[in-house]
Every structure is written in C-alpha cells, then in structure tokens.
Amino acid sequence: MLDTLLQDYSTVQLERVKVWFKAAKINKFPKNGGACVKYKDKQIAVFNFSRENKWYACQNLCPHKMEMVLSRGMIGEDMGTPKVACPMHKKTFSLDTGENLNGDLDSIATYPVKIEDNFVYIGFSE
Amino acid sequence: MKTVIVVGNGMVGYKFCEKLVANEESKDFKIIVFGEEPRPAYDRVHLSEFFANQDAKALEMAPAEWYIENNIELIISERITDIHRANKKITTVKNREFSYDYLVLATGSSAFVPPIKGVEKEGVFVYRTIEDLEGMLAYAAKLKDKNPNARAAVLGGGLLGLEAGKAVMDMGLEPHIVEFAPKLMPRQLDSRSSQVLQLKLESIGLNIHLSKATNQILGAHAITGMEFGEDDILDVEMLVISAGIRPRDELGKSCDLKMGVRGGIVVDNKMQTSDKSIYAIGEVALYNQMIYGLVAPGYEMANVAVSQILGKQEIVMAAEIDMSTKLKLIGVDVASFGEPFMPAAKGHSVIFENKTQHLYKRINVSLDGKKLLGGILVGDASDYNMLHQVYLNSMPIPEDPSQLILPANEGGAFGSAMDLPDNAVVCSCENVTKGQICCSVTDDGNETLKDVAKATKASTSCGGCKPMVDDLVKETLKSLGKVVKERICEHFDYSRQELYDIVKMKEIKDFDLLLDTHGTGIGCETCKPLAASLFASIFNETANKQETIQDSNDRYLANIQRNGTYSVVPRVAGGEISPKQLIAMGRIANKYDLYTKISGGQRIVLFGAKLHELPLIWEELIAEGFETGQAYGKSLRTVKSCVGSTWCRYGLDESVSFAIEIENRYKGIRSPHKFKGGVSGCIRECAEARGKDFGFIAVEGGWNIYIGGNGGANPKHAVLLAEKVDKETAIKYVDRYLMFYIRTAQPLMRTAAWLDKLEGGIDYVKDVVINDCLGIVKQLDEEMQFMVDTYKCEWTEAVENPEIRARYTHFVNSDEEDKNIEFVNLREQKMPTPWA
Ligand code: SRM
C-alpha cells in the first residue's frame, strides 16, 4: 500500500497553485524545526527556518523506506541549500528542489508556502 | 552488435556482467545470461546467513530489475545442455537455440560426493545452494519433532565443513564433524594450530572426529549412522557432505575443449579456453593447473575476461594468486595467509601459543628476517588485515618479528598507514589504493575525509576502511605542512574540544547565540546535535529545552522504529526489578498494546508506541516510580550487573548494589557517545564488565577498574585502570575518567576509540586521573558532582509541562492518527509490517 503512496505527491510550482490551504497558526510550528500538516489524504512536512525567516514544505513520506517521518527530521543547510535530514537514516533532501543530497534516491515533492496574518498556507494544484 | 552469452549466473557470472556493463563499450554488446537455479545470482559466500532469516532476497547480488535496467537478458531456471562450436550456437534444456560471438562459461562447481555406500539415503545433504539449505531446514525440523536430541554429522573438517557444522548446531542438532585427515582444515592449518582450533570448537559444543574414513552410511531408507570400522559407528540422523568441490565442466567435455586431467576447463592468462571464442571463469576454470575455490580469484577472472572481450589485451591474470582466507561465522577467529606451512629451508617461523585461551599465532619470516611470507592465526585474527597487507606488499617488518604477534602490543609494531606502499588497496570494495587517496589530497587539493571520499569513492561502500582513509588524509595533510583541524562542519571552524571550551568559558547556552558569535549559516545535522551534547555535558541541560537541535531520537525522548513508532525504555538500574514493577510495566504495556522484550542491556523495552501515546505511557510509568532510561541519548545506558555475593556462592562483593549506585550516579549525563558500565562479583565476569566503557570486578581485597571497552562493531576489551581499590576510590577514578573523556573526545567517539587515539594511552589516563599530572582532578571532581546533583528525569519534565507535551502529535492541524502505521502479528505480539 505504501508504494502507491508515492504517487500522491508531486512538486507544485508557485505559478501552478490553485488552492492555498490554511494549515495552522505559525506558533504551532517549532522554531527551526518542522511539523506535519494533513491536507485531504496527504501528509505534508512544513519547516520553519526561523533564523532566516523562511518556510518550506515537502512530502512527509521519505522515499527511502516509505515512512511518514520527514517532518520529524532535523533541518539545516548544505552550502547554502536548505535541507532536511530524515530521522530514520539521515538521508538529506534539498527543500528547494527536493533532490536527495547524499545519495541517489528519488527526489521528494516540494510545495510553496506563504504566511498571512500569522497563518501558514500551503499551495496545492488540486 | 555482438552477442555475449554467459552460462551460469553465480557469483562470478554476475560479477562478469557487472564489470562489463560498467564499461561504455558494453553498449555494443547484446548480453544474455543463463542460470540453472530458480533465482538470480546470490551471495554464496554468505549462504549460511540464510539459516538465520530464510531471506533469499537479502542474499541477492542484484535484484532482477538490475538486469533489466542494464539491458541484460537474464534467463533463469534454464540449463544449457550443448555447445555447437562450429556454428557458435548453444542449446538449452528446453531445446531453444541461441547464437553467440563470445561464450563465457561461469558454471562454477558442485559439491563433491564421495562414492560411499549409502550416500543416496534420505537425510544426506550437500551444502551449496539455497535449495540445499531449505531441504536441511525442513529435515532438521522433522527430526527435532521426533527427537529433541537428534544428532547430525558433517563429513569434512575443512573451511566449509566447519561452517556447516556451526549451521547444524544453530539448527538445534547435536553437531559432529568427521574428518578423514588427522587434523582440521588440513589445507590451511599446521597441526598445532589445528589442535588449538579443535579445543576451541569443542568448547563451543562441536564434537570432532579425526582420522575417520567412512565405509558406509547406515539406515534402511533414511540415514541412522555412519560406519568407520567394524565396531566404530557414529549414530546420526542427518549428514551434510562437505568433502570438496568438483568443477561443473560437463559442457567443456562434451564440446571437446581442452580439459584438466582431474577436470576443470583449461584457460590461459586471458581466461580463454582452447577455443578463442570461449572463455571460462570462476570455479569451473582450471588456471595454473588449479581450481580456485574462492570468490576473489573468480572476480579477478571476471575482470580479465571482460577486458579481453573489450580488446584490452594487456589485462591478464596474475601468475600467482593469493589464497589467504579468514574463516567467518563460526564464532572463532581463524585465518591463514601467504605460505602458512613453511619448510625450514625457506625461512623461520615465530610461534605464539596459549592453549588456555585457545590462541595460536604463527608467522613465517624469510631467512634474512626481512619479509613476512605467511602465517596462521587462530583465536584472534584482529591483526589479519594488517598482516595480510604487510605480506602482500612485502613491507619491512620489525627486527624482532615476534612484535607482530605478541599480545598486549597495542598497534605499535605496524607503524602508520602511511608506511603502506602506494599500490596497497585500502578500500577493497571500490578498489582504491593508498596512492590514489594521498594524491587526491596532494594533487587535487581535497582536504577532508568527505571530499576525498567523494572524489575517490574510497570508504563509500561498506565503510570498513574509513578509519584508515581518515588517517591517510590527515597524515598527508600534515606532511604538506597543513594544520589538520578537526573542523566540525561547514558552520563551525572549530574542533569539538575548542567549542567545548568556548561554550564553557563564555557560558553560551543557546544554539542561535553560538552560531551568531562563533559560526556561520544556519547549522546542520552535524553541528546541531553536537552543540546540544555540549550544552548537556556542561550545563546538564535536558533535551527538552532546545528540542530542534537534538538528534532525531532525543527530540522526542524515544528511539524511532521502523514504522515511525517509538520505543519506551524505563531505567532499571543494575537490572534489578521487583515483581511489583514488573506487573506495573506489564499492565501498561498491555494497555497500550506494546511489543515487549528484554533488551540486550538487561532491561525491558516496550516497542510500537505512537507519537501521541508517548506522554500518556510515560505518565503512567512515572506514576509507578519509573524514570527515563535514556535509551535514546548519547549518555549513560545501563550498568549491567551479575548477582554477586548477595546470592552467588562465588561472589566476593555486592555487585548489584554497586551497579545500582553507579547507574544512579551517572544517569542523565550526556557524553560524546553513549557509554555503558558493568559490575561483576568475581573474575568469572558474568556481567561482562570488561566489554563496557567502564567496569568493576570484585577481587580479593577490593575492586579492579577497567576502562575503554565496548561491544558493537569493533569489540574491544576494557583495560585495567587500577587494582584492588575500595569503592569510594573506584568511583572517584571513574568520575574523573569520564569527565576527561567528555571534555576531550571527538563527536560520536566511544571511550575505546578515544583511548586508542589518546597519546600515551592508558598510562596517560592513569597519570591524569590518579597522579593528577595535569592538575585538573579537582575541577573534574567538581564537574562530575555538578552533573550528579543536577540530574532531572527528562520524561517527568516533559509530561508535567503542557508546552512540551503538545509536541507529541502527528499532525499540527488535526488530532487524527497517522493511518499509515501498520502492524502485523508476531508470536502473540505485534511488529511493524516489514519493509519491501
Ligand atoms: C534495544 C537494543 C536491542 C535489543 O532489542 O535488545 C538496542 C537497540 C539499538 N541499538 Fe544497540 N541495542 C541494545 C543493546 C546493545 C548492546 C548490548 C549491551 O548494551 O550490553 C550493544 C553492544 C555493547 C556496546 O554498546 O558496547 C549495542 C551496540 C550498539 C551500537 C554499536 C556501538 C559501537 O560502539 O560500536 C549501536 C550503533 C551506535 O550507537 O552508533 C547501537 C544502536 C542501537 C540503536 C539505537 C539503533 C538506532 O539508532 O535505532 C537501536 C535502538 C533501538 C531502540 O529503539 O531502542 N547499538 N546495543 C538494546 C537496548 C539496550 C538497552 O536496554 O538500552
């Protein structure tokens, strides 16, 4: 069942956003860390890079072992690229492009995030 | 487009494909591979692992998709029956025909079954394929149902026979090894080492019968025994034959290729047979009038055949082939390399033997004492890799060669990795030499292990050579006059020790502040947990305060498991637990439906808790008097105890009381890596204290203190720090040792590795913590006392604080659970659905 889960996630470019989903208040997200948002049947990991005042979102599903865990991973940066390290085996993914930075796993899907009135919104195409 | 047909999809046939498709030119070839077995090539060398998990997939050299992705047509379960050399065609058992331009025979060998009367009886097996093992497992299970004490024999006491012996023992049968020669492993060992090995094997429960020629196999349909002489009978109900191999050369024979007198298809140093379009590689090939029953020469043959087919004629097989071997799996170290037996005319032998410890080491040295020619190691083969390198590269050896094998000779004799010649292969997975690694530093300007690994691929596969590569990089940098800095990561231009001092002196307690004042960028998964560990080690800050800089497990105060659930591990100091506590734990585990087991660290682990359940479970455990066991932290895990003088008739002191006291003393302390302790009541050492980072053993007149041991991937026995001291002194010394370690070790370095790298080693530690040569013991004592006095249970803190509790939800915008977490049943408990 989990294998088919992967199909639920594909990157949404900013110009393709049809729905801005109002996820939660910004203070629900830990500083310099992540939390998981439910949108329909999708699980989206949202990261609060408070040091830089930036936000990123990606699928919560780690393509390595198909576990819903990325939101619990540690965030950081690799030569300027914002990244998340999966809590299971520390595979790291760029939050800009979704690319796996320390291996050759499939890229993860990323989603646009915007902040309005202290709320976090995630952009979906459907 | 030319067609290459490979007959045989075993280890070597597979390697041929792998090497071929790694070349660009392979695009010009159509590759077809035939395998007679019902599955793609698997790792026969590790065949015995199949007994443990019966997971055939885990042994695969590559999954079936790999062949597709690489445009290789793999046809399994189809044997080739004929070769028609005249028109370059082959026929399969299904009567299909295929044409080839090049034919590669990689048909391997089969187990040799000696012509003994009765070998066809039920219950007689060979040991070669997964199907053989499945047959053995099923038969053994049937036997044990009828008779729990059933016996099984292995015919042959060679390398493979011993492995098979261990396998039947692990199946729960009483194991017997029957060998024709008067010694075990006759091809690799001399008689003394073979005797030592025999003692060791007998001590782990194998029964050994030497100088036995089997006349017949007894039994009506199924085997009931083996008869050696008239009155010499061994009753056994199963037999595994491991009496050597015979090349599967029938195809060569039937198409009239040149054959060896005793079988095998003759090849030259290009791996070509007497027909230039036909190559033979692996265990079917007779090279230098020998069949090489090892996988490494087979891989080299595959490499040569690929090169020849691609027109690189200069690549040929070496004239001499290294047959060094190390026995695996059996629970006892055995290795032999180079020339293991040596005629006195060629050189001298240095022999060290200690039967009480089942130890035997022999090295053979050239007459002029300058070169290592070969050797045998039984009981301790930890120096095998280095000795093997010294032999392979004809490196100079110490004037007194006994230094190479005498015990208690910590690393000194070998010098550094820099002494290896440039062509020594340091990373054997990726085939990277010392020269390539050093050049990557000197010529290409790579300055860190990470960059060198990226550039050369060294250490990127199994990682076993990482320490050596790391040393090489550092030593090369030093030789260039560069200061080697243990830089933490791109965000902090400091070593851990420097950062430790900064944090301590400037009392910086906040990661953002540390970055602002001493770092750059926003940090990463290397520097964040490191800083967290410093804040904890210096200020005793719990992992709750700055949760997003903690390692994954610390962030939620629990170890994450396969399906994203967590484990719950309460502290059970010294392993002592009352019935009442057991009942409480059982009740709570039952309520939350948790999988329960006794951990390897002498306490109880509950698995399968969902994130939101963690505070609920811990709240109940805390109410019953439990506290966190910090199984997630780089901190004290457990202090293992034996029952000691309280109950044991040999005990010299109360080991349980001491273990509890010391576990409670050090609980909560964070350190560069986890640390563990043990306390044994006497030298029988039932608590395995010498396998721990610190250990106490009661002796006549006090406690002996041992430090720097661990199990894990590189087991190391702890070494003596002090003898016959009273308890207070023992605690004082270990307090100081631990604080000294915490201050000075590199990130994620266990005490054993730290001690190994510490200049001056154990003598220096004694000087620091006993003789106070640095004048810091007062400070160390105070620092430790501060840690002890300020201990807090992190889980108590978490369940009492609503803000921390709120972290334990799967979604921020919904109270729903994660629907994707799945469990399956397991022996009346549950487990995560296995990964695909
Ligand atoms: C649960 C347990 C296995 C069990 O089912 O019994 C276990 C489970 C894990 N061990 Fe262990 N080890 C367990 C006893 C051991 C032991 C035995 C012992 O302590 O006597 C050892 C060898 C002794 C030693 O450490 O010297 C051991 C040597 C390791 C190592 C290798 C360390 C090394 O220095 O080489 C690792 C890897 C690491 O820490 O980097 C490891 C890592 C792990 C990790 C943390 C892997 C991970 O990151 O998930 C596992 C965590 C599972 C979990 O959720 O708790 N575990 N592990 C045992 C918990 C003991 C406890 O009560 O806390």
Ligand SMILES: Cc1cc2nc3c(=O)[nH]c(=O)nc-3n(C[C@H](O)[C@H](O)[C@H](O)COP(=O)(O)OP(=O)(O)OC[C@H]3O[C@@H](n4cnc5c(N)ncnc54)[C@H](O)[C@@H]3O)c2cc1C
């Ligand atoms: C239990 C065990 C432990 C071992 N341990 C070690 C060790 O520790 N170290 C070490 O170096 N070596 C070890 N070996 C030996 C090592 O496994 C062999 O050297 C290696 O597998 C040889 O590879 P190969 O490809 O030549 O032969 P194989 O792996 O036997 O492959 C040959 C394949 O060809 C197939 N085949 C044969 N004839 C035909 C045909 N006509 N048509 C189609 N297919 C055919 C066979 O079914 C087989 O699958 C061990 C072997 C065993 C059995």
Ligand code: SF4
């Ligand atoms: S040995 Fe330890 S780390 Fe490895 S699988 Fe077992 S519990 Fe996990």
Ligand code: FES
């Ligand atoms: S599951 Fe994410 S790295 Fe393995």
